[in-house]
Structure formats: C-alpha cells, structure tokens
Amino acid sequence: MEVTVNTTDQVTVFVIRGSVDGLTAERLLAVMDEQVNGGATRLVADFSALEYTSSAGLRALLSTVKRARSLGGDLRLAAVRPQVLRVLDLSGFTSILKLYDDVPAAVSSYA
Amino acid sequence: MAATPASVTRRVEHPARLENLGLFLGFIDQACAEEHIDSEASFALRLAVEEVCMNLIRHGYAGLEPGPIELDFEVDAGVARLKVCDRARPFDPSQAPAPNLHDDAMHRPIGGLGWHLIKQLMDRVAYRSDAQRGNELILEKKFQRH
Numbered sequence: 077m078e079v080t081v082n083t084t085d086q087v088t089v090f091v092i093r094g095s096v097d098g099l100t101a102e103r104l105l106a107v108m109d110e111q112v113n114g115g116a117t118r119l120v121a122d123f124s125a126l127e128y129t130s131s132a133g134l135r136a137l138l139s140t141v142k143r144a145r146s147l148g149g150d151l152r153l154a155a156v157r158p159q160v161l162r163v164l165d166l167s168g169f170t171s172i173l174k175l176y177d178d179v180p181a182a183v184s185s186y187a
Numbered sequence: 188m189a190a191t192p193a194s195v196t197r198r199v200e201h202p203a204r205l206e207n208l209g210l211f212l213g214f215i216d217q218a219c220a221e222e223h224i225d226s227e228a229s230f231a232l233r234l235a236v237e238e239v240c241m242n243l244i245r246h247g248y249a250g251l252e253p254g255p256i257e258l259d260f261e262v263d264a265g266v267a268r269l270k271v272c273d274r275a276r277p278f279d280p281s282q283a284p285a286p287n288l289h290d291d292a293m294h295r296p297i298g299g300l301g302w303h304l305i306k307q308l309m310d311r312v313a314y315r316s317d318a319q320r321g322n323e324l325i326l327e328k329k330f331q332r333h
Contacts, residue, residue: 098208098241128230130237131300141292159230166307167300168288 079107087183088116093125096133105136108151112140117149120182124155134167141173150174154182200257203240203248203275211240211258215269218260224267228330231308232267235326238301239271247275265331266310271324277316280306280324 077100078093088111096104111119119140141151152174156164164170176182199214201207215236219229236258243256259270283302287295306312311327 097212097237098205098244128233130234130241131298131304132237132241134300135297138292138295138297142297145293159227163234163304166304168286168295171289172292172295 077104079104081107081111083116084179084183085187087118087120087186089120089122089179089183091122091125095128096126096136097128097130098132101130101132101136104133105139108136108140109143112143112147117144117147118186119144119149119151120154120179121151122154122179122182123157123160124179126157126160129160129163131167134163134169137169137173150186152176152182152185154179196259196261198257198259200255203244203253203256203273205244207256208237208240208244211236211256214258215260219267222262222267223332224262224330225333228267228328232269232326232328235269235305235309235328236271238305239324239326242278242301243271243273243275247273247278251275262330265329267328267330269326269328271326272321274321277322279314279316280312281314 077095080091082089082091090108092104108119121137137151144151154176155178156175164173174185176185197218199210201210212233215233219232240256244253248254254274257272261268280302284299286299286303305326309326310329311325313325314323316322
C-alpha cells in the first residue's frame with residue numbers, strides 16, 4: 077500500500093493505492109493521525125486506486141472520522157471502487173460516512 | 188460439453204504470526220488466479236482468509252505460543268471451498284456478536300466487523316471443534332470463471 081498526502085484548498089487529501097489490510101492499516105492510520113495531530117481536520121481519502129480493504133482498513137477509517145469530527149472536521153471518501161463500496165455498505169459505513177464520485181467533489185464539499 | 192473436473196486441493200500451513208499474514212493472502216490470491224475465479228468472489232475469499240487469520244493471530248492464539256493455521260482450498264462445480272484448521276481456543280462463529288450497524292460514527296465501536304463480513308460475503312460457514320482434531324472452519328463461495 078502506498079499513501080501520499082497533498083493539500084488542496086485547505087483540504088488534506090490522502091491518496092491510497094493498493095490494499096489496506098492487517099499488514100498496512102496501521103501505517104495508513106499513522107499517516108492520517110500525523111496530519112490530524114498537525115491541525116488538519118478537513119480530510120479526503122482518494123479511493124480511486126484502492127483495490128481492497130478488510131475490517132482493518134475500516135478501523136483506520138472510523139478512528140480517523142471520529143477524531144476529525146470531534147475537532148469540527150470530517151473524513152470524506154472519494155471515488156470508491158465497487159468492491160470496496162460493498163464492504164463499506166455491508167459494514168454500515170455508507171450511512172455514517174460521506175462519499176463522493178471524485179476528489180474535486182469531495183474537496184468542494186467543505187466549501 | 189465435458190464437465191469441469193474438481194481441482195486438486197491446495198494447502199498451506201504457517202504459524203499464526205502477523206508476519207505470516209502475507210503468506211496466507213498470497214496463497215489465496217494465487218489459488219483464485221489459477222482457478223480463474225471472478226474478481227468479486229476472489230475479493231470475498233481474500234477478505235475471509237484475512238479476517239479468519241487475523242482473528243486467530245490476535246485472539247485465538249493470544250497468550251499462547253502461536254500454533255499453526257492450515258488453509259486447504261479446492262473448487263468443485265462452481266464453488267470454492269476453503270477449510271481453515273487450527274489448534275487455538277475454540278470459537279464458534281455463530282457466537283460472534285452482531286455489530287450494531289445503526290449507531291452513528293461517534294458511537295460506533297472500532298472493531299467487531301470481521302465475522303460479520305465473513306458471514307455476509309460467504310455462501311456457507313460451518314464450524315466444528317473437538318479436543319483431538321482441533322478446530323475446523325469451512326467457508327464456501329460460489330464463483331464464475333473469468
């Protein structure tokens with residue numbers, strides 16, 4: 077899994093490539109935590125290149141959503157692939173997270 | 188048309204350590220690729236392997252010397268069958284508490300989704316345990332060849 081961080085219009089975008097699983101979820105969480113610790117609370121996860129997630133990935137997402145929302149911000153998802161979307165849906169995450177078709181739409185949602 | 192023959196059983200066994208998770212995932216990925224299993228079923232099987240192995244690594248063998256996880260995989264008549272054998276503490280998946288899927292984000296507990304996802308994504312889940320032979324979990328998933 078690769079994760080890169082960039083900032084657009086004061087929104088922090090995590091671009092995640094590959095698979096988030098029991099081996100990689102902690103690293104993703106650490107990257108997101110570092111940004112929140114640095115004051116970033118308007119967050120977007122770009123899932124366009126995320127091929128797979130398990131419950132480990134869901135834990136990292138939920139932990140970050142809780143932190144961001146407690147600080148008045150949020151973590152929103154962009155471009156979720158169908159099979160990852162199915163996992164989010166089965167877990168009830170599609171009703172508690174905001175999802176957008178693409179990164180520009182997710183970034184604009186904070187405007 | 189000739190019937191598709193049942194495949195041979197593929198098997199892998201490693202100690203239940205986090206650093207071996209990649210070996211279990213690699214096993215199921217390769218098995219699904221060799222059997223030309225469709226992407227949706229492959230995704231589900233990979234997730235099931237991960238969730239089962241992580242449960243054994245983090246809970247089943249917790250506090251014990253990590254014992255073995257043995258995965259057996261075969262396909263027959265459009266059904267992929269995964270058998271997971273271990274000698275960890277028995278845990279019947281029917282006893283796994285159902286997650287509350289309706290709490291809002293701030294009240295949702297972090298965790299508790301593994302067995303829920305397995306049961307939702309697999310077509311059949313069967314479990315038995317006895318002191319002599321250990322624990323055996325059977326997971327089945329219908330698939331299409333691509």
